[in-house]
Amino acid sequence: MSNAAPSEPGVLVLAGTPIGRVADASPRLVEELATADVIAAEDTRRLRRLTAELGVEVRARVTSYFEGNEATRTPQLLESLLAGQRVVLVTDAGMPSVSDPGYRLVAAAVAHGVPVTAVPGPSAVLTALAVSGLPVDRFCFDGFLPRKAGERRRRLDALADEQRTMVFFEAPHRTAATLTALAEAFGDERPAAVCRELTKTHEEVRRGPLAELVAWAAGEVRGEITIVVQGAAEQAPTDDPETLRALVAQAEADGTPRKQAVADVARRSRVPKRVVYDLVHRKGEQ
Structure with missing residues (x-):
């Protein structure tokens, strides 16, 4: 054989x-x-x-x-x-x-x-997108956010300029903390939806600005949770020197190292990093 x-x-x-x-x-x-x-x-x-x-x-x-x-x-x-x-x-x-x-x-x-x-x-991802009432022509799925506050903040900072609708999974006992972190990263008024127990008997979809959802989640949250958040609005290119300097200065005041602040402002303003770098350093030499 x-x-x-x-x-x-x-x-x-x-x-x-x-x-x-x-x-x-x-x-x-x-x-x-x-x-x-x-x-x-x-x-x-x-x-x-x-x-x-x-x-x-x-x-x-x-x-x-x-x-x-x-x-x-x-x-x-x-x-x-x-x-x-x-x-x-x-x-x-x-x-x-x-x-x-x-x-x-x-x-x-x-x-x-x-x-x-x-x-x-x-699929909880596609079902949540479909019922969220948010734009679905372009989206990204980011799974579960890190449990530790610092790691979660860094992940969300990296998504600050994401223009696609974002989908996250979350455990019920961490939903309030995650919604608070989302509001801090994206702003209280960013539209979002919390989808709970999708397709089940007690299905619930809460829609509204993140601040409103944070208040809702202060009570007991149960079940399987999927969070959908609208992407950032597209910003027109910014090339005004004083505006660029002010943006870097604000980022530094918030604790961001200058090198990272320059890179972030350049990306968000859609101008070359070298331009922002030169503006900031020329200002400092005056």
């Missing part, structure tokens, strides 16, 4: 699962769960509940695949794929690899020539 590897590898299937109501599951999700050789699940207990509610009889080998064992479990799943098996990856809700386990396995599969496909399904 030959132990040679099959001439063709298997297929990795990223299967989107409902973010709320089980009725949102697609017929293809049911088919993939019923016919898989291996199912890798972020939480095997949730998988069992899902398949029971969908009436799926699982014949596949089921294994856990979550943040704590991704690094060690990826080579094992890759071995199954290279042996010609169909591996279905599911997370607790939504699309695998979008702020969920999956990226490592996808990267490994691609590197070894294993086909990767997906079962389209519900």
Whole structure:
């Protein structure tokens, strides 16, 4: 009996699962769960509940695949794929690899020539965008912000000039702190939406300026949270020397080192950094 590897590898299937109501599951999700050789699940207990509610009889080998064992479990799943098996990856809700386990396995599969496909399904990112009432022609997803205040502030400072609508995930107990940080970084009046328990029985979407949402979040916040924030307004180029000097001086007064202040002002004003640098240093020499 030959132990040679099959001439063709298997297929990795990223299967989107409902973010709320089980009725949102697609017929293809049911088919993939019923016919898989291996199912890798972020939480095997949730998988069992899902398949029971969908009436799926699982014949596949089921294994856990979550943040704590991704690094060690990826080579094992890759071995199954290279042996010609169909591996279905599911997370607790939504699309695998979008702020969920999956990226490592996808990267490994691609590197070894294993086909990767997906079962389209519900996505908290796209659902929140669609119901937010904010511009959706251009957007970016920034996942979970850092928990530490200093790291979070630096991340948001880097997004200060982002003109695309921004989407963030957040835990309910950190929502108030995150909204406060967003208001400090982007201004109290920046339009935003907090989407809670999307597609579930207690779905709620709160829309308004960030200051208003901060006040709302001062009470108890529960459930799965997605925050959508409108991007910055496009600014016309600024080349007035006194304005540029004043902007750098203000940034320095706020604690930004001069080199960084010059770079930030140049970027926001859309003028060459050398121009701002020369203006500031010539002023200082006068």
